[in-house]
Amino acid sequence: MSSVKAGLKLEVKRGTFTFRVKRYDPKTGGYRWSEYKVEVTNRQTVLDALLKIKSTQDATLAVRYSCRMGICGSCAMIINGVPRLACETKPFELGTDVITIEPLSNFKPIKDLVVDMDEFFEKHKSVKPWLIRRDEREQFEKLDSYYVQTEEQLINYLEFAYCIKCGACYSACPMVFLNKNYLGPQALAAAYRWSADNRDEGYVLRLKVIDSDNGVWSCHYSGTCSKVCPKGADPALAINLLKKSLLTGKPPAR
Amino acid sequence: MTEKLATKRNPPKWSLWLRGLDEWLLIFQKVSGAILAIYLIGHTLVISTALGFGHPSQLTWDRVIGLIEGPRVVGVAHVGTIIEYLIALLAAVHGANGVRLILMQYFGLGLPKPERRTYPMIPSPRKSPQLVYKYLVIAVVIVFIILASYVAFVG
Numbered sequence: 261m262s263s264v265k266a267g268l269k270l271e272v273k274r275g276t277f278t279f280r281v282k283r284y285d286p287k288t289g290g291y292r293w294s295e296y297k298v299e300v301t302n303r304q305t306v307l308d309a310l311l312k313i314k315s316t317q318d319a320t321l322a323v324r325y326s327c328r329m330g331i332c333g334s335c336a337m338i339i340n341g342v343p344r345l346a347c348e349t350k351p352f353e354l355g356t357d358v359i360t361i362e363p364l365s366n367f368k369p370i371k372d373l374v375v376d377m378d379e380f381f382e383k384h385k386s387v388k389p390w391l392i393r394r395d396e397r398e399q400f401e402k403l404d405s406y407y408v409q410t411e412e413q414l415i416n417y418l419e420f421a422y423c424i425k426c427g428a429c430y431s432a433c434p435m436v437f438l439n440k441n442y443l444g445p446q447a448l449a450a451a452y453r454w455s456a457d458n459r460d461e462g463y464v465l466r467l468k469v470i471d472s473d474n475g476v477w478s479c480h481y482s483g484t485c486s487k488v489c490p491k492g493a494d495p496a497l498a499i500n501l502l503k504k505s506l507l508t509g510k511p512p513a514r
Numbered sequence: 515m516t517e518k519l520a521t522k523r524n525p526p527k528w529s530l531w532l533r534g535l536d537e538w539l540l541i542f543q544k545v546s547g548a549i550l551a552i553y554l555i556g557h558t559l560v561i562s563t564a565l566g567f568g569h570p571s572q573l574t575w576d577r578v579i580g581l582i583e584g585p586r587v588v589g590v591a592h593v594g595t596i597i598e599y600l601i602a603l604l605a606a607v608h609g610a611n612g613v614r615l616i617l618m619q620y621f622g623l624g625l626p627k628p629e630r631r632t633y634p635m636i637p638s639p640r641k642s643p644q645l646v647y648k649y650l651v652i653a654v655v656i657v658f659i660i661l662a663s664y665v666a667f668v669g
Contacts, residue, residue, distance in 0.1 A: 284520065287517055289520065338527055341529050342527075362524070363524050364524060365524045365526040365527055367523060368523050368524070370520070375524065376520075419628050419631050434526070434531050437526045440523075456628070480543070481536065481615065481618075484531065484534065484536070486640075487637055487639065489637065492636075492637065494637050496637065496638065496639055497628070504619060504625065
């Protein structure tokens with residue numbers, strides 16, 4: 261253990277960065293930019309810097325966060341033009357002295373960097389992202405057997421199950437911008453995740469939502485969703501696999 | 515003043531969509547599709563007029579096509595040739611990329627099988643099979659440009 265510790269470089273660098281924050285003001289209904297200069301170390305994240313600003317410079321700055329470790333998906337925001345998790349992005353690794361922070365696009369703003377996720381979660385719910393069985397009595401009341409799953413069957417959907425619903429893909433998608441009712445990459449990836457699960461029997465029920473103008477057919481494959489996903493969940497692949505199943509008439513491999 | 519919920523969504527980051535190959539192919543696909551659709555209407559009208567709307571004669575054909583072709587610009591190329599050349603380029607981009615999208619979405623060309631991944635995770639649009647097909651589209655378009663330039667300007 262001690263040898264491992266000795267090999268680690270514990271060099272701490274310090275630097276002062278300028279944070280330009282785009283803030284939505286609910287009283288006037290407009291945006292304004294605020295600039296803050298903060299000293300951070302190479303171990304600190306953008307979220308740490310924002311919280312430092314909040315505690316030492318401007319208490320009115322609104323930020324949403326929860327776990328600070330890339331699990332909850334609350335702190336997604338546009339950092340230097342790309343939707344990212346503030347808790348997983350380090351100012352030192354961005355390579356710029358001025359860091360621009362904006363609220364997620366394609367979402368309605370609430371205050372400053374906080375956005376309204378209601379529409380996003382409604383769309384997520386509309387694809388029935390839960391385990392659906394034909395026999396509900398057996399599923400909820402007569403619990404006398406397990407739903408068996410092998411390693412191979414797990415891998416069929418595992419990468420899409422990494423989604424933390426942070427909204428980065430939804431914010432990056434040009435088609436969500438063009439079509440307000442488009443379900444978005446996250447909801448469709450969730451639909452594939454459950455349809456490709458061998459324990460699930462609800463693919464046919466999800467078809468009505470997926471196979472529509474606002475479902476997969478609004479996707480024109482720009483691939484931006486997969487490129488910005490902080491968890492590597494690859495929603496573009498899920499949508500293309502859904503399109504393939506719809507066009508060939510075969511349900512997702514499971 | 516009371517605080518109220520916004521009714522408009524946050525504006526998009528355009529710069530995010532102007533830095534990737536997929537995004538540019540998407541832009542080309544949409545723009546070329548729109549221009550080709552408009553061109554098709556104009557093309558039909560011109561040819562129908564030149565054919566005298568069902569009463570073809572050499573005189574109307576020569577007059578209408580001569581008017582549309584315009585004067586000579588470079589070598590054997592008329593103004594009409596240059597327009598046709600640009601339209602053919604759009605058709606090449608639209609066709610090559612369209613074939614790629616159809617093959618990918620219908621036959622799953624280049625779509626990897628879902629797998630257990632580890633960090634750093636590279637998204638499928640950035641991985642080799644799909645990237646190769648995208649470069650292939652660009653290669654096809656470049657070859658087409660060379661051939662079309664030869665036909666249009668050299669003879």
